[in-house]
Amino acid sequence: MTTVLDVTDFSVEFRTRSGTVKALDRVAFRIGRGETMALVGESGSGKSVTAYALLGLLDAAGRITGGRASLEGVELTTASPAALAAIRGRRAAMIFQNPRAALNPIRPIGQQIADVVRRHAGLSRRDATSRAVEMLREVGIPDPVRRAGAYPFELSGGMCQRVMIAIAVATRPALLIADEPTTGLDVTTQAVVMDIMAKLAGETGMATLLITHDLALAAERSGRIAVMHAGHIVEEAATRALLAAPRHPYTRRLLAATPTAAGDLAELRSIPGNLPDLRRADLPPCRFAARCPQHLEACEAPMVWRDIAPAHRIACWNPA
Numbered sequence: 001m002t003t004v005l006d007v008t009d010f011s012v013e014f015r016t017r018s019g020t021v022k023a024l025d026r027v028a029f030r031i032g033r034g035e036t037m038a039l040v041g042e043s044g045s046g047k048s049v050t051a052y053a054l055l056g057l058l059d060a061a062g063r064i065t066g067g068r069a070s071l072e073g074v075e076l077t078t079a080s081p082a083a084l085a086a087i088r089g090r091r092a093a094m095i096f097q098n099p100r101a102a103l104n105p106i107r108p109i110g111q112q113i114a115d116v117v118r119r120h121a122g123l124s125r126r127d128a129t130s131r132a133v134e135m136l137r138e139v140g141i142p143d144p145v146r147r148a149g150a151y152p153f154e155l156s157g158g159m160c161q162r163v164m165i166a167i168a169v170a171t172r173p174a175l176l177i178a179d180e181p182t183t184g185l186d187v188t189t190q191a192v193v194m195d196i197m198a199k200l201a202g203e204t205g206m207a208t209l210l211i212t213h214d215l216a217l218a219a220e221r222s223g224r225i226a227v228m229h230a231g232h233i234v235e236e237a238a239t240r241a242l243l244a245a246p247r248h249p250y251t252r253r254l255l256a257a258t259p260t261a262a263g264d265l266a267e268l269r270s271i272p273g274n275l276p277d278l279r280r281a282d283l284p285p286c287r288f289a290a291r292c293p294q295h296l297e298a299c300e301a302p303m304v305w306r307d308i309a310p311a312h313r314i315a316c317w318n319p320a
């Protein structure tokens with residue numbers, strides 16, 4: 001499979017008044033053409049920072065302190081702001097939760113799609129307008145010619161997310177980063193939005209990084225899962241393998257905390273303890289150590305990646 005996004009030893013810090021937040025530490029993963037990889041973990045584990053840092057959208061306090069990330073062979077960590085801006089429009093796109101807030105409230109949605117197409121694909125006004133209608137049709141918006149003139153407030157949350165997807169994929173990017181794309185949508189609309197993304201990925205070969213705290217969603221919608229805890233990826237495997245035989249103690253806890261359709265709510269277990277304070281100067285090599293039921297003295301050794309099965313790797317000295 002051709003690699004679209006290749007991330008190695010990627011580290012990010014934020015300078016704050018109360019200290020330096022080591023938000024990402026040597027994060028590494030790859031996503032291939034047409035593949036969907038889910039990045040899962042609790043709130044605060046670093047999923048969004050990964051997305052923003054890759055696309056050059058960190059706020060002023062944040063900086064990439066190490067590692068590499070290449071998109072279709074183009075190095076992102078050393079790209080100029082102008083080069084990154086061009087990549088963001090054409091080759092990499094991102095959608096977020098709360099799509100209504102991301103749309104311009106006072107511009108019809110068709111024009112918002114046309115704006116992006118004109119800017120990045122250099123189409124004429126008329127061609128961009130017809131492309132916008134085509135895109136609305138592609139994301140399943142009924143009566144797209146009429147709907148192109150609608151304002152965001154006239155559309156439901158699910159329809160707004162479809163418009164965001166249309167904007168994101170209008171230039172046929174190689175990579176789509178979807179950060180909690182279905183949070184806040186009802187279950188039926190969630191499924192529709194995820195189906196649209198899967199269809200586009202299948203048709204265009206777009207790679208998708210699905211960021212979610214919802215392991216059940218990741219299980220259903222990704223081919224591979226990387227589990228993140230406190231700025232580390234702790235386990236990565238094909239979705240089926242990870243769900244069938246999770247090896248990292250954190251992944252096991254996360255699975256036990258995830259409701260299943262057949263499960264009993266009483267079986268759900270919360271994950272004890274909190275994420276460590278990432279400003280600490282003496283962060284342990286394993287950032288899960290203080291919460292881990294299987295912690296050993298050996299866990300104080302520097303953490304290294306180990307392959308425990310083909311395409312299944314973990315960062316743990318005492319796996320389950």
Ligand SMILES: Nc1ncnc2c1ncn2[C@@H]1O[C@H](COP(=O)(O)OP(=O)(O)OP(=O)(O)O)[C@@H](O)[C@H]1O
Nearest residue numbers: 014021023042043044045046047048049059061278
């Ligand atoms: N601008 C910032 N300044 C300082 N620390 C930050 C900043 N942005 C993020 N962080 C820290 O980086 C860490 C990772 O945050 P991030 O938002 O990526 O988590 P997340 O896994 O996406 O969580 P959520 O699901 O809640 O969005 C957190 O410890 C957070 O406090």
